[in-house]
Amino acid sequence: MVQGVEGFAYSDAPEDMARLCRLENAKSLHVTDIDGARAGRLVNTETIKRMVEKVDIPIALGGGLRDADEVKKAFDLGVYRVRVGTMVIQNPDEARSLIETYTASRIILGIDAMDGIVATNGWEESSGLTAMTVALNAKALGFTRMVYTDIRMDGTMRGMNLPMIKELAQKSGLRITASGGVGGLEDLLRIQELEPYGVDSVVIGRALYQNRFACQALWRMCEARDYPYTAKV
Helix, strand or coil: CECCECCCCCCCCHHHHHHHHHHCCCCCEEEECHHHHHHCCCCCHHHHHHHHHHCCCCEEEECCCCCHHHHHHHHHHCCCEEEECHHHHHCHHHHHHHHHHHCCCCEEEEEEEECCEEEECCCCEEEEEEHHHHHHHHHHHCCCEEEEEECCCCCCCCCCCHHHHHHHHHHHCCEEEEECCCCCHHHHHHHHCCHHHCEEEEECCHHHHCCCCCHHHHHHHHHCCCCCCCCCC
């Protein structure tokens, strides 16, 4: 997806891509069931199950998880963590109940925003709510972490919306995984500067598929401190 629009296909076997990421020393995988996000329920269950079986690292799943039954289905597939967004806005009591059942480490908030306004239902509708409002409401429900995706930057590899990410971290107090716009190593170093504010991780997709940096070489440089920063990647 590029800015919410279908753009590129890199493989017809996502489970093989998962295995490749693991071979490149990935410590976790961020997966979105795009069909599920549009349908309002999990769709690619067999594919997700094969991904879980292929790798020995945690998988975080989002897309179509609009009620407790779908969340349970995701956990039954073997994923470690689920990301919910639309539910938090449309059914906050159910979101709170899920945290009480599974804990805040396994149920996290997903905020996908266009020009600062949160999109819902697979990015096809606008909630009319700002990202900050949704983040603060979610914190009151018991959420402690969110994945923030800037739709304008998603898939573009043109850099991240750092001012918005920093503001969300400072004012919400939630831990943040930033998503959307990473184009290479320099973007990782810039986002790392926000770690003191609670931005402790980042999602990388298209930049990896298009070989914008070689993971193994990057990790070796960091371990050897052969770079201006000791990047935590």
